[in-house]
Every structure is written in C-alpha cells, then in structure tokens.
Amino acid sequence: MDDTPVLALDAEERRRAGDRLLTLLDDHERGLRKAPIVPDLDRDLLTELLRTPMPAKGIGVDALFDEITDRILPNSTTVAHPRFLAYVQGPPTGIGPYAEAVAAAINQNCNFWQLSPAASVVERSVLTWLGDVVGYPAGADGVLTGGGSLATLSGLAVALHDRAPDFRSVGLQGQPAPLVVYTSAEAHRSVDKAAAVLGLGLDHVRHVPVDDRYRLRVDALAAMVAADREAGLRPFCVVATSGTTTTGSVDPLDPIADLCAAEDLWLHVDGAYGALFLLCEEKRDLLAGCARADSISLDPHKLLFAPLEAGCLLVRDAAKLRSAFAFSSSYLTVAADPLMTDYMDHGPQLSRDFKALKVWAALRVFGVDAFRTAIGGTLELARHLARRIEAEPTLELLAPVELTAVCFGFRGVADHSAVLARLAAEGTALLGPAAVRGRSAMRACVTNYRTTRADVDLLVDRLVAAGP
Template sequence: MEKEEFRKRAHELVDWMADYLIQKENYPVTPQIQPRAIFDQIPDSAPEKGESFDAILEDFKEIIVPGMTHWQHPAFFGYFPANNSEPSILAEMLMSTLGAQCMSWLTSPAATELEERVCDWIRDAKGIDKTWKGCIHDTASTATLSALLAAREKATNYQINENGFQGNEKFRVYSSSHVHSSIDKALKIAGIGLNNLVRIPVDENFSMISEELEKAILEDLENGFHPLCVVSALGTTSSTAVDPIDKISQITQKYKIWHHIDAAFAGTALILPEFQELIKGHELADSYVFNPHKWMFTNFDCTIMYLKEPRYLVNTFSMTPEYLKTKLDEEVNNYRDWGIPLGRRFRALKLWFVVRSYGLQGLREKLRIHLLLAQKAKSWIKDEDKLEILAPVNFNTICFRYFSEGLSLEKENQINEAWMNQVNATGEAFFSHTKLNGKYVIRWVIGQTDVTEKHIQKAWSLLLEQLQQTLSKQ
C-alpha cells in the first residue's frame, strides 16, 4: 500500500470507527450465530495475490463484525468490562504507527520514562505507598505469575533459577476459596503444583478468614512445608469480595511470606478517596496488581503491577546477553527485566492519554456514576419478592438469583441458568454467572464506559420479561 492510499484508507477507517462508537448500542450485544459460521465464510487457503483494500474492508463489515461480541456495548453486563475510550483508541493508533519495541530504555527512552511517570501518577492517586514502583504488563495473569516467581526466587536465593527444583522445596501458596483461576495456572507454570494451593475458607461475605489463614500456615509449618506466598483479593471475580488486607499483611510479615494483592478489577475504585481504606496494610505487603483495561477506560491490554522492592522482580527476570548491554544500564529502568517477555508494547501511551483527557476528577465522576447505577439496580432487585442478592455489593457487581420455596436447589439453578440464557439470546443485553454456596447466580456488572440509567432500566425490563417466560416453560 502506497503512503497516499494509506492516508485515504486511514480516514475511511476513522470514519467507520467514529460511526461505530456512536452506533454501538444498535448492534446485538452478542452475535446470533452457530459455531463455524464465520470459519466457513473464510477461504480454505490464503490468497496468492494481494487483494484490494475495498474487498478486505467489505469482508470485515460483512463477515467479521456480525460475528463479534460487542464488549463496548452499554448493555454488556457480563464478566468484567474491557473498556475503551476515545483517547485510548487514538493512542493505540499512534502506538501502532510508531511500531516501537520498548524492551529497554535505549530502544525507546520516552516509552520507558513515560511508563515510570504514569505509574507514579496512578500510584499516588490510589493512595499506594509512595516508595512503591510500578511497571506495565499485558494482563493480571502475567503479573501475578511474575510476582509468584519473584517470591519463589527470593525464598531460595535465586537457586531454582540457577539449578532447578531439587525436590525438597515443599512450597505452599494460600488464597481464599474464591481465588481467580489465574492463580491456579500460575502455580502450574511456576512448578509449585496445583495441589500446593491451600484454599482458605471465607466468611458470609466471601472474604478470606484471616484466622483460618494463620491456622493453615502453622499446620503446614508443623508438617515440613514452606509457606511461600499469600494471594489476597481486593475484589474477587465471582462477587468482588474484599479480603482483610491489613490482617493478612500482619500474618505474612510474622511468618516472612510474600503477600500479593490481586485488585485486577476493583483496584480502579481506589482512585476514589472513600475506597482507599480498603488498601490499609498494603505497605506491609510485597506486590499489588490492577487492570486499567477493566474499569479505567483504557484499551485491552494494560495491567499495572506495583512492588515494594522491585529488585526481587528484576533479579528474577534479568537476562542481559552481550547484544542487549548498554553503557546506561545502571542508570535507567530496562522494563524487559521486570517481567516475562523481552518485547514490550508502548502501553503507557494510552494510559497517559486517558488520564490526561479525563483528569482524575473526570475518572472519579465516571466511577461514581457506575456505582450509583449499581445501587439503583440493587434496589430494584431487593424489591422483587422472588429475587435475592447473595453477596454484598461492594462496588458495581450484583450477584442475584430467582428462588422459590419448595423448589430444590438443583431446580432453582436450572431456572436461573435458563433465565440468563434466554436474556442473552435476545442480543439486547449480556450477563454472565457464577456459583455462590452452590447457588447459580447471575452477575450484573455495571461498568461499561457509556452506560447510563436508560440502559440498566431497559435491561431490568428485559430481565423481568424473560423471567416470566422462563417460569412459564417450567
């Protein structure tokens, strides 16, 4: 493609993008298609000769878009959001145009120094200890694995990195029974083993019981295990339950255990001063992770991990062969040494655009709107005799279900699953589910960038309408 055609096509695409953002709520939230429907529309083999951009763009519109789940739709209420915003999209375009590989200071000084400064901005806005330093990863799963590996190497004086496992380590990692699945995966990858994840019981609010944590640690010590790391949650995936960070930090300090705080979704709420009490005690922990790409209007992917002592992370991952050495290595951050991949995208740019465009005040206003909408939806659910909320609404996630006296739990679960599936099948809204104490519950997450009260009112009417249709079929 010649440069002038690129200019022309870029303008076409920006027009399409702007139209999409304006019209996104007119699309069905989820596609109404069967498996392989998209695959079967794509030729069996790649073209030998280049095709026109017109043909490619037409296929994008006619084949790809109809098969997309529209995560930016204001009626996307499932999972956790992967929000974007106009400033973030524009920054992503510039990132792609620059095409920088930001593995070290030398390969892009501005990228490295902007990353450090923006991480400091957000750290201070969230009330995190000013001595902590941050770096940007792709996802919380990667950051959590990195923290676990750093904990492993700190505990063994980096001997596993050098010599591998000797077979006598007997590590244990602790989390609540509502831990995110990325913890399980991290234990597998780190060689610690899934059976060495100790799941600590939770209380009626689904928060880890700190007394049970200490009890499990003492029992493991008596049995010759090595307590390595505790992963606490500031907002679990199922219900956004909050573990007692302060009490857990005191326990990990007492037994010299790494404490990693997983605040992947709910951590954004800490830019609101009224939520910063939740992080009390974090200064005694070791690492903390949250995702601006979930609830801070920054395109996926963008995760920030903060560390009390980054040297443990750097010592775990630093690999500097001769061809990567520079005379400035002792004076700068080379973020390739702060995580698993060597190559790094210029993710700090989109975060910088978002924070500067909204300002902290604008970000806080957005979050407070979402929190107020969640309380409004919560009140509607509470007013319905046959609906119940099964977990505290700590932020903007509501876990609710239909119930009826005389029905078995199995039957109630079947009804709730059918109800949610019928709602989703309309394409007018999208919800996801979890199970709490064996009960199938629908999760209503109100955090999409452009969601307003009209969207939740429409969703509420749809829920009630589809519930009646579901019950009529039983």
C-alpha cells in the same frame, strides 16, 4: 515509476485507509446502542473465512475494509454496549483506538531503552502514577503486562526469588522443603494457574475458607500456615484479593498483612478487578491495605478503560523485581541512563509493545477526575441494581455488593441458564452465570462508563415481566 516499498501504502492508499478507518470508528460509536450485544453468528461466512486461502496478490485497502465491515464486525461481540454486563471488561476510552494506532505506527520495542526512549519514560510515568494510587513508597517499581493473570504469575515469580534460597540457580528442585502458597477459596483461577506454571504444583496451593461476605478468613489462614509448618512444609506467600471475580468481595487486607509480617510471608494482592477503586474516596478505607502488599497486580484495561491488553505488576521493592528478571547479555547492552528504564529486566518478556501509550493518552486527554467520575458512576449503578432486585418479590440478592459485581437470582429457581440465554438472544443484556455457595445465580458487573440507570431499570423490568 512507483517507488512505494512493497509493504507500504502509497499516498492515495494511506488517504483511503484513513478515511475508511475514521468512518468505521465513527459508525461503531454511533451504533453501539442499536448493535446486538451478542452477534447472530453467520457460521457459513465464518467457515468460509477460515477456509479462504491467503491471496498471492493483495486485495487492496478498500476490499480489506469491506471484509472487516461485512464479515468481522457483524460477528463480533459488542463489548462496549451499555448492557454488556457479563464480565469485568469495560469499553475502551474514546482516545484508545487512536493511541493504539500511533503505537502501532512507531512500533517501539519496550525492552531496553535505546529501542524506545520516549516509551520508557511514558511507561515509567504511568507506573509511578499507579504506584501513588496504590500508596506505594518511592522505591517501588513495576511493569505493564498483558493482563492481571500474567501480573500475578510474575508477582509469584518475584516472591519465589525472594523467599526461596538460591532460587535462580537451583529452582524448586533444590529447595529444602516444598513451598506453599495460600489464597482465598474465591480467588481468581490465575493463582492456581501461576502455581502450576511455576512448578509449585496445585497440591501446594491452599484455598482458605471465606466468611459470610466471601472474604478470606484470617483465622483459617493462620491455622493452615501453622499446620503446614508442623508438617515440614514451607509457607512462603499469601495471595489476597481486592475484588473477587464472582462477588467483588475484598479480603481483610490489613489483618492479612499483619499475619504475613508475623510469619515472614510474601503478600501479593490480586487487585486486577478492584484495586483501582482506590481512585474513589468512598472505597479508600476498604482498599487501604493494598499499600502494605509486597506486590500487587492491577488491570488498566478494566477500571482505566484501556483497550486490551493492559495489565500491571507493581512491586514495593524495585530491587527485588529486578533480581527476579534481570539477565545480562552483550547483544542487549546499552549504557545506563537515570531517566530510562530497561523493562526487559522487570518481567519475563523481551519483546514488548507500547502498552503505556494508551493509558497515558487517556489520562492526559480526560484527566484523572474524569476517571474518578466514571468509576464512581459504576459503583452507584451497581447499588441501584441491588436496590431494584431487593425490591422485587420474585428476585433475591445472593451476595453483598461491595464493588460493582451483583449476584442475584429468581427465588426457587435452581438453574438460570435459560434466563441468561433468553436475555442475550432478545438483546436485553448479556449477564454472566455465577455459583454462589453452590447455588445457580446470575451476575451483572457494571464496568461500562456508558451504562445508565435506564439500562439497569430496563434489565430489572424485563426480568420481572418475563419471569424465570
């Protein structure tokens, strides 16, 4: 008599699932360079996939993996391809899928420590290391999130609890004056979205002009703060950016921090793209001001190449983080333990998966120096791409290359959409569209440790040969 629980696999099914999974992962790795970057979508198949009802009787392990191999993979974007250059999204580390499998198997709920004791310690270890990278003091703390957008949203929530009188009780409704947040005109859309979600309203977000290097102008920021105070409004927070999405520019963090200190403003740094370039010696001076932020968002699923999702919020004063998010409830009470952390008190989520394992596992397997090498390699390839573009008469660089985002275009071309479509269709590369001071541009962002100089040269050679 088969005593396998109804939703478990028996021994033979586990063996088959393991074999099929390992084959899939191995084939995926071996086939990356030959795979199409953008799939030739089989719309009939996807429509059938959408309309096929869930079976009353299961199809079994082998049939499932056949569907994944035949239907899912051919219609998926190959984000690990060396010439996937459209977005700030790198491939996962080699150990990432295995760590994710372990996390799924043990299914820890990383809310209060009794449900996830080892996971609590692992997350604390990862956050401590990230805080050290940023330059935060021992009293800092944080939480891993679904991404940089949620980290920025949570950072602004902490700022509101800290700077708005009795915010937990009366919220925005009971404030004596409207609160205002400031950010760069080049800032990520997550700042506007956070302001809308938190109830600040887009009318109370100031987009500060940028200089010729696309960095927030501190003089303009100071003038806006003064004007809003004069108008009876209440400035409370500045969101600076270390690595804007379009050009990779880094705001002048130290002068902004000086102004925030003088004006009693919370400073949040959106470091989702660029802050972890602190791992590279050559960028430490540029990014040193991150250490002065009251809070900072990071994205381990970018420069630490963790599988999605893995964002992070760090807050300089751990007590302020807990003041924003800690709530008591008898059904979630467990004795405090100095070794453990209840991460439900560090962010908006109660149920949380074991995100820290894939970050921790990669750092343990490869070591920090390997990440320094990989990140440094992306910087050098971006510079090589910029040099190649500047050497071609038909191409022009449209913004300084501070990190790994390279914005460029054909001289005299008003719209690059056809070029981008052609590059993708022929399999040369997937680049992103960009607008640089209102001008159409192409954008390549080198965030893949598999990308080589030969990939960059192939891209530029193809652009020059084909023309606009």
